Amino acid sequence: MKWNWGTGIVIGMVAFMSFILYFVITMSTNKKYHHDLVTEQYYAKEIAYQTEIDAETKTHDLTEKIIGKRIENGWLLNFPKELEASRIKGTVFLYRPSDQRLDFDLPIVFSGSNLLIPDKKLVDGRWNITVEWTYNGEDYLYKKSIMY
Known part of the structure; x- marks a missing residue:
């Protein structure tokens, strides 16, 4: 051929x-x-997206901003001093884009105006932190992508 x-x-x-x-x-x-999907309830989250935007706007309108930094014990979030820590109720959700099995959430527990995410739960790499809380009947939301 x-x-x-x-x-x-x-x-x-x-x-x-x-x-x-x-x-x-x-x-x-x-x-x-x-x-992995980002979320299983994609359409339900899409409907509630405006309330999420409003909560993020309230967080950005605070006079002091939430500051996150890595320390030897984990990831430390410093909340504004203007918020009374005892009146804050909410959760912290950590999302690992590369592996859904590492995702976890924690209740907000303060020491002073600081919130510590323990080092034992975090592995090196990218994380998306979402802090949702209620203060005086108003919803607040803080989102940040970090490299740990």
């Missing part, structure tokens, strides 16, 4: 498509490559 340019191009295209198809099937069916 005589090889010409047309035959070589067709064989090359078929080989490339087979190569790509192999990887698509492997990534779709192999259990060690897990694909």
Whole structure:
């Protein structure tokens, strides 16, 4: 059989498509490559998005901002002094974009006006911190992406 340019191009295209198809099937069916959704209740969260925007705006309107920093015991969040810590009720949610199994949430427990997220729960890498709290009947929300 005589090889010409047309035959070589067709064989090359078929080989490339087979190569790509192999990887698509492997990534779709192999259990060690897990694909996590950001949230299971996507549409329900979308409906409540305006209340989230309002809560974030209230947080940005505070005279002092929330400051987060890494310390040897974990991640420390300094809340504004204008807020009385005993009247704050809420949760801290830490989302790991690369692995849903590492996600966790904590109740807000202060020491003074500081909130410590323990080092034992955090692994190195990127985290998204979401702090939701209620103060005097108003909702507040703080979001930040950190590298730990």
